[in-house]
Amino acid sequence: MLAYIGDNPNREGLQETPHRIVKSWEKIFGGYKQKPESVLKTFVEGSCDEMVILKDIEFYSTCEHHFQPFFGTISIGYLPNKRVLGVSKLARLVEVFSRRLQIQEKLSADIADSLMQHLNPLGVMVVCKARHMCVCSRGVEKHNAVMITSAIRGVFKKPEVRGEFLDFIQAN
Numbered sequence: 001m002l003a004y005i006g007d008n009p010n011r012e013g014l015q016e017t018p019h020r021i022v023k024s025w026e027k028i029f030g031g032y033k034q035k036p037e038s039v040l041k042t043f044v045e046g047s048c049d050e051m052v053i054l055k056d057i058e059f060y061s062t063c064e065h066h067f068q069p070f071f072g073t074i075s076i077g078y079l080p081n082k083r084v085l086g087v088s089k090l091a092r093l094v095e096v097f098s099r100r101l102q103i104q105e106k107l108s109a110d111i112a113d114s115l116m117q118h119l120n121p122l123g124v125m126v127v128c129k130a131r132h133m134c135v136c137s138r139g140v141e142k143h144n145a146v147m148i149t150s151a152i153r154g155v156f157k158k159p160e161v162r163g164e165f166l167d168f169i170q171a172n
């Protein structure tokens with residue numbers, strides 16, 4: 001790759017670069033080694049029947065088309081069906097799916113679908129806002145453009161439930 005771009009792989013500054021890149025991939029692509037169910041420890045809390053939200057979870061992911069970073073925030077809401085999660089587990093789930101090659105639509109859907117599967121709530125909604133380096137620094141070069149995607153499952157398809165979630169995540 002270094003030779004391909006026209007640089008000299010043998011010059012001092014680049015000699016350890018292949019090793020550094022592979023080492024950085026342990027973090028950047030660490031999600032392949034993690035199973036979503038391994039972070040989704042749930043417990044029974046029968047009295048909790050209101051919406052649970054963790055908003056503005058920062059993430060870094062990698063675009064599968066260009067191998068470029070895309071990054072931003074993800075907000076997740078669910079309506080419990082007797083079981084709830086430790087709140088950090090929602091952020092851990094974001095790590096599992098963002099630390100892979102992704103497109104933003106699938107990242108949002110992966111999070112929603114794994115919560116539906118392993119937590120079995122009445123519904124889930126995920127909203128993801130991100131900047132794509134492949135859109136900012138190359139290609140169409142629109143550095144202010146923000147992509148917004150959502151994944152809506154179960155009762156969040158009802159406008160009033162979706163509206164409550166959107167009100168909460170828009171509030172400061």
Ligand SMILES: Nc1nc2c(ncn2[C@@H]2O[C@H](COP(=O)(O)OP(=O)(O)OP(=O)(O)O)[C@@H](O)[C@H]2O)c(=O)[nH]1
Nearest residue numbers: 063064065066102103104105132134135138139140
């Ligand atoms: N839907 C979606 N598209 C993405 C995402 N990340 C990158 N892309 C787009 O993937 C597309 C790939 O298009 P191609 O025409 O195959 O590749 P390209 O010639 O590099 O396209 P340009 O980026 O327009 O220069 C581009 O439009 C990217 O903006 C993503 O998360 N979701």
Ligand SMILES: [Zn+2]
Nearest residue numbers: 063065066134
């Ligand atoms: Zn891209």
